[in-house]
Amino acid sequence: MNHPIVIQTKDLSKSFENENALNALNLNVPQHSIFGFLGPNGAGKTTTMKLLLGLIQPSAGSGTIFGKDIVHDSVSIRSSIGYLPQEPRFYEYMTARETLAFTLRFFFKGPQLAIENRIAEMLELVGLEDKADRPIKGFSGGERQRLGIAQAQVNYPDLLILDEPAASLDPLGRRDVLEVIARLRKHTTVFYSTHILDDVQQVSDTVAILNKGNLVAQGSVEDLLAGGDELVFHATVQGDVAKAQARIKTQSWVSEVHSSAQNGNTLIKVSVTDEQAAKTNLLQLLMAGEDLVVTDFQRKSHELEDIFINIVEGEGHDN
Incomplete structure (x- = not known):
């Protein structure tokens, strides 16, 4: 079954002071996929995400999300996207429940019961029900990342973009975050960057490999694994x-x-x-x-x- 394409780029490129950070990137991210964007540090992954979010302008090429141009329609696109930066920031004195309620005010104007139900749904999704009313200052790294995912998902986005969501975590924290990402499959399309190969093989169904700003491989994990005779x-x-x-x-x-x-x-x-x-x-x-x-x-x-x-x-x- 072929799913519609959520993210598509055509020769998308970005240079900084004559240094190429991204070279003619051609990506196709299917709807309802967990798309692993893999590459070593400095490969151009974060630059790509900033381009997709409209935070920086491309030097050449083009890109669309939901069929909308990432340059001219960036404001409209962002209303349908949830984004988690590599190191999310919170008001440390707030609880997880208060943080989600504060975030939801910007996206949802429904009745109080609907707001409370959605917050409870997000806390359950990321496994933080028992920490819901504790100040964030006491959270571990993994708990912070899971709260960040809940915050990015609270407006029910059609696309979730996660920048290195498990990069700095210990093994238990990484496991918990990957379990959350796997659960997101039935809720949205997930596009996440990482340099950790095992993470991609565990949860992704589609992957692209970026190296020195160049796309060097793209396809389903199954196809890439079966691609060699070795x-x-x-x-x-x-x-x-x-x-x-x-x-x-x-x-x-x-x-x-x-x-x-x-x-x-x-x-x-x-x-x-x-x-x-x-x-x-x-x-x-x-x-x-x-x-x-x-x-x-x-x-x-x-x-x-x-x-x-x-x-x-x-x-x-x-x-």
Whole structure:
């Protein structure tokens, strides 16, 4: 089933003092999707969001939201959008219930009972019913983000834009925010930016990958994960990793090798094009020089992280 397009950009570009922050972006965000806008820090994600919200003007190209031009119709567009910045700000002395009531005054003029019911609905949606009447100054980072989502959603927007909603949270806070985002699927279209790959794979159905201002991939998560013929094997090792990697890279069925530190060990990720050859030979190659101890070895399903690393490193990303 094809859903209508909520956000569409055509060659949308933005330069700051002759430096290109965004280059000819072509996005298509379907209605009722949870659209993950993925990229490393500095990729151009926040610039894109500011352009969509009409907070800055494009240098070239165009964009529409609900079929309306993001430059000429920005005021009209914003009335149908909920927005959560990366670090939301609140009146610390207010409670969550008071904050939502204060926000709702700008959008809804219904009777008091309807206002109270909507506030209760939002508090339940984000799991803050038991914190509703506590001052915000005592809230954790995750609770603040969830309150920010409730605040952005309280006017029943047709589109919710979230800028790095889980970036600075601990694992429990991230989990709670992602659960809220997943619940929003039946309420609105969600367009959210992140540099955390696992978040995208958990809750998104559609994703775009941005790197150095360039759109390098776009599609459903399923299509991106199925797009490559490669399989990935993980080996947790101790010892001379460089020599082991050199041995592995000589094999014609090995396409990529990446290593990273992990809890005092080294995790080697090997992408291969021939599963049988890898099963037969890879572990022997790792241990061939007796310079390495392998503590864990297993095949992994293709992950978004592997696709992301291949794309970004292939474009010569530097931190």
